[in-house]
Amino acid sequence: MTRILAVDVHDVRFPTAAAGDGSDAVNRGDYSATYVELKTDGPLAGAGFTFTNGRGNEITCAAVRALAHHVTGRTLDELISAPLAFSRRLTADEQLRWLGPEKGVIHMAAGAVVNAVWDLRAKQAGKPLWRLLAELPTDELVACVDFRHISDALTPAEAASILDKGLAGQQERLEVIRRDGFPSYTTSVGWLGYPDDKVRGLARAAYAQGWRAMKMKVGGDIADDVRRAGLIRAEIGPEALLMMDANQVWDVDEAIANMSRLAAADPYWIEEPTHADDVLGHARIQRAVAPVRVATGEVAANRVIFKQLLQAGAIGVMQVDACRVSGVGEVLAELLMAAKFGVPVCPHAGGVGLCELVQHLAIFDFLRIGTSLDGRMIEYVDHLHEHFTDPVRTRDGRYLLPEQPGYSATMRPASIAEFAFPDGPAWR
Amino acid sequence: MTRILAVDVHDVRFPTAAAGDGSDAVNRGDYSATYVELKTDGPLAGAGFTFTNGRGNEITCAAVRALAHHVTGRTLDELISAPLAFSRRLTADEQLRWLGPEKGVIHMAAGAVVNAVWDLRAKQAGKPLWRLLAELPTDELVACVDFRHISDALTPAEAASILDKGLAGQQERLEVIRRDGFPSYTTSVGWLGYPDDKVRGLARAAYAQGWRAMKMKVGGDIADDVRRAGLIRAEIGPEALLMMDANQVWDVDEAIANMSRLAAADPYWIEEPTHADDVLGHARIQRAVAPVRVATGEVAANRVIFKQLLQAGAIGVMQVDACRVSGVGEVLAELLMAAKFGVPVCPHAGGVGLCELVQHLAIFDFLRIGTSLDGRMIEYVDHLHEHFTDPVRTRDGRYLLPEQPGYSATMRPASIAEFAFPDGPAWR
Numbered sequence: 001m002t003r004i005l006a007v008d009v010h011d012v013r014f015p016t017a018a019a020g021d022g023s024d025a026v027n028r029g030d031y032s033a034t035y036v037e038l039k040t041d042g043p044l045a046g047a048g049f050t051f052t053n054g055r056g057n058e059i060t061c062a063a064v065r066a067l068a069h070h071v072t073g074r075t076l077d078e079l080i081s082a083p084l085a086f087s088r089r090l091t092a093d094e095q096l097r098w099l100g101p102e103k104g105v106i107h108m109a110a111g112a113v114v115n116a117v118w119d120l121r122a123k124q125a126g127k128p129l130w131r132l133l134a135e136l137p138t139d140e141l142v143a144c145v146d147f148r149h150i151s152d153a154l155t156p157a158e159a160a161s162i163l164d165k166g167l168a169g170q171q172e173r174l175e176v177i178r179r180d181g182f183p184s185y186t187t188s189v190g191w192l193g194y195p196d197d198k199v200r201g202l203a204r205a206a207y208a209q210g211w212r213a214m215k216m217k218v219g220g221d222i223a224d225d226v227r228r229a230g231l232i233r234a235e236i237g238p239e240a241l242l243m244m245d246a247n248q249v250w251d252v253d254e255a256i257a258n259m260s261r262l263a264a265a266d267p268y269w270i271e272e273p274t275h276a277d278d279v280l281g282h283a284r285i286q287r288a289v290a291p292v293r294v295a296t297g298e299v300a301a302n303r304v305i306f307k308q309l310l311q312a313g314a315i316g317v318m319q320v321d322a323c324r325v326s327g328v329g330e331v332l333a334e335l336l337m338a339a340k341f342g343v344p345v346c347p348h349a350g351g352v353g354l355c356e357l358v359q360h361l362a363i364f365d366f367l368r369i370g371t372s373l374d375g376r377m378i379e380y381v382d383h384l385h386e387h388f389t390d391p392v393r394t395r396d397g398r399y400l401l402p403e404q405p406g407y408s409a410t411m412r413p414a415s416i417a418e419f420a421f422p423d424g425p426a427w428r
Numbered sequence: 429m430t431r432i433l434a435v436d437v438h439d440v441r442f443p444t445a446a447a448g449d450g451s452d453a454v455n456r457g458d459y460s461a462t463y464v465e466l467k468t469d470g471p472l473a474g475a476g477f478t479f480t481n482g483r484g485n486e487i488t489c490a491a492v493r494a495l496a497h498h499v500t501g502r503t504l505d506e507l508i509s510a511p512l513a514f515s516r517r518l519t520a521d522e523q524l525r526w527l528g529p530e531k532g533v534i535h536m537a538a539g540a541v542v543n544a545v546w547d548l549r550a551k552q553a554g555k556p557l558w559r560l561l562a563e564l565p566t567d568e569l570v571a572c573v574d575f576r577h578i579s580d581a582l583t584p585a586e587a588a589s590i591l592d593k594g595l596a597g598q599q600e601r602l603e604v605i606r607r608d609g610f611p612s613y614t615t616s617v618g619w620l621g622y623p624d625d626k627v628r629g630l631a632r633a634a635y636a637q638g639w640r641a642m643k644m645k646v647g648g649d650i651a652d653d654v655r656r657a658g659l660i661r662a663e664i665g666p667e668a669l670l671m672m673d674a675n676q677v678w679d680v681d682e683a684i685a686n687m688s689r690l691a692a693a694d695p696y697w698i699e700e701p702t703h704a705d706d707v708l709g710h711a712r713i714q715r716a717v718a719p720v721r722v723a724t725g726e727v728a729a730n731r732v733i734f735k736q737l738l739q740a741g742a743i744g745v746m747q748v749d750a751c752r753v754s755g756v757g758e759v760l761a762e763l764l765m766a767a768k769f770g771v772p773v774c775p776h777a778g779g780v781g782l783c784e785l786v787q788h789l790a791i792f793d794f795l796r797i798g799t800s801l802d803g804r805m806i807e808y809v810d811h812l813h814e815h816f817t818d819p820v821r822t823r824d825g826r827y828l829l830p831e832q833p834g835y836s837a838t839m840r841p842a843s844i845a846e847f848a849f850p851d852g853p854a855w856r
Contacts, residue, residue: 055494101676248577
């Protein structure tokens with residue numbers, strides 16, 4: 001019987017802004033984590049976090065502190081045995097809900113807390129999270145989903161049917177991943193801050209390392225975007241996939257016009273072509289740019305937005321994020337809806353530790369829900385993995401199966417100390 | 429030349445939860461304000477706030493502090509002369525935007541800051557905000573609107589045309605308000621926490637005071653809702669308007685089913701029938717419950733959500749909130765879109781000081797944008813007005829024209845001191 005004694009919150013920031021890493025049309029920041037540590041009366045601690053872009057990380061830290069009382073003093077068994085009651089205490093708190101509802105700072109903080117509980121649960125079970133989830137009985141998984149406000153798109157019975165079907169062939173699928181790794185693509189080639197020569201060199205190097213799918217940022221000057229797209233396409237040849245990411249900078253009609261110019265470089269998808277809340281706008285863009293896929297999700301606030309993107313036929317690729325929504329339970333709802341609507345999930349990663357988290361989600365999705373690798377890829381960015389005790393491992397452009405117990409969320413104590421804001425040595 | 433020297437933030441909370449005031453299907457809190465005071469080098473100070481529900485008010489206070497550097501040290505003239513650049517510094521900050529984007533805590537904090545600047549501007553002009561806005565040249569008003577991500581629904585030229593047309597007959601409309609006041613409705617009759625006798629008595633009293641439109645909360649047990657609706661309808665007679673508010677508690681199909689049972693009480697509108705982010709869900713509900721109107725907006729995150737509600741034909745009443753979105757400029761975008769789509773605006777009020785703010789917006793809308801009183805009403809809740817230096821005044825169920833310079837946002841210093849959290853006498 002493990003009891004959670006305290007919720008420690010760390011404001012951890014890495015000074016990435018100066019290098020131009022992670023720069024796109026709207027974001028330029030110091031990659032940061034609102035890092036949550038659940039201290040227990042046993043030998044294990046739970047780790048979870050939400051990713052932020054630097055300034056304001058203290059706000060999500062404050063939000064975690066506001067939610068901590070829903071966890072402190074409770075046993076892990078209590079939280080596991082009534083998962084919906086637990087997550088609703090965080091997402092439907094009768095005073096805190098007003099601050100979202102279910103979006104932005106307060107929801108991201110809930111995600112950090114929920115993820116830390118799942119990390120603790122997986123560690124206690126002695127399994128990596130993907131395995132814990134893949135092996136859970138269907139009714140226990142269904143019990144983790146909050147169907148409120150999505151029952152018009154997915155019922156508990158439909159969810160159970162998807163999860164039951166996913167039991168067949170699970171072992172064979174696992175062998176595929178064990179042998180080949182999980183497909184992925186790299187985002188390290190074309191940040192807006194990089195000059196042409198660097199972009200060309202990075203594209204060539206990525207191809208040489210085995211990557212056959214890579215993503216560039218667009219949304220700057222359109223002529224510049226078209227030129228850079230041509231450079232990358234020339235380096236990687238006609239067969240490799242080239243994805244484009246506008247980070248929401250365009251208006252709807254502008255997105256449609258710009259994509260007609262970028263079509264020459266044969267994009268595989270256009271990511272975040274407009275404001276993340278614009279379901280109807282994404283639907284119009286998807287109709288206009290097909291067969292190019294519209295992809296979005298890294299800042300989609302919650303399962304209600306994902307539900308509508310699917311209902312409206314607005315996306316061809318769903319990019320769930322592990323800690324923008326309220327953690328594993330809400331991601332589960334999203335994976336199930338994607339399966340029902342037949343849309344592949346390619347999780348958003350990068351930032352701090354997002355690769356570490358989403359590999360578990362993608363592998364679980366393949367083993368139990370989506371059951372196919374067709375169109376599935378995990379984003380990969382080669383930043384900051386060294387700060388985690390169980391960092392991702394890749395080979396020839398594919399993720400290798402994580403083996404350690406937990407959610408791969410645990411940060412090295414030395415990194416937490418070094419990059420603590422504002423008092424760590426890196427910031428003094 | 430007024431220069432802003434400092435942004436003071438006060439965490440002010442009123443202990444309303446215990447009384448059951450403000451209790452509905454999902455919220456029960458201590459009505460609170462993240463209160464912003466702009467200290468200047470002149471005799472005037474700007475006041476603005478965002479409303480919260482108690483716990484977590486410290487998070488929006490932290491968000492205001494994170495935004496304050498965009499205002500501190502600048503002159504009022506500088507902010508006024510480039511209003512879009514000013515609001516984008518708050519809403520598209522390259523690090524803080526990730527925390528929304530444009531939603532929840534960080535966006536509410538931006539609203540508090542922007543509103544404080546408008547309060548200061550109106551005070552400096554010696555006019556109540558409604559008059560300042562109504563008398564501004566069209567191009568200056570258009571310059572305050574951020575058309576990014578709404579240009580597919582409203583162009584600057586369309587906005588200018590609406591505002592130009594609104595100049596005609598302005599004086600006559602002002603005389604109507606001066607003579608009769610602005611129509612409103614009361615929400616004080618049917619909170620879920622109140623017993624039947626109290627509901628009946630309050631409905632009777634409100635009718636006697638002149639109210640011919642009143643709102644009840646629904647979303648508890650449906651049989652109970654139906655009974656309470658019948659009680660109120662019996663008290664107020666067949667002619668008075670009865671609005672219902674479910675505070676997002678229902679799923680889409682549940683909303684449609686429950687409204688068919690509540691139809692017996694002849695509701696005028698159903699407010700927040702489901703999750704605030706569910707544009708497609710609201711559209712389905714609106715088609716099913718017509719001619720009853722669907723109303724929403726008090727937690728609609730931003731202009732992109734409002735745009736879609738209008739594009740989808742999802743609402744018959746738009747309920748803008750003064751400080752959920754990023755202040756006067758974003759509300760202006762919403763009023764203009766509502767006018768273009770022919771949907772009346774009935775602002776959300778209640779909480780702390782929301783009545784004080786939205787009266788300015790509704791009167792300005794009538795004078796310059798919507799230009800009609802048809803279907804227009806300002807929400808009225810009889811709570812906490814005594815804490816403001818320029819409280820709303822009503823007569824026979826109508827708001828009287830505010831006359832003091834500013835946005836009526838200034839709180840009495842004694843109230844700030846008394847209800848400061850956690851150290852004020854009220855909380856010790």
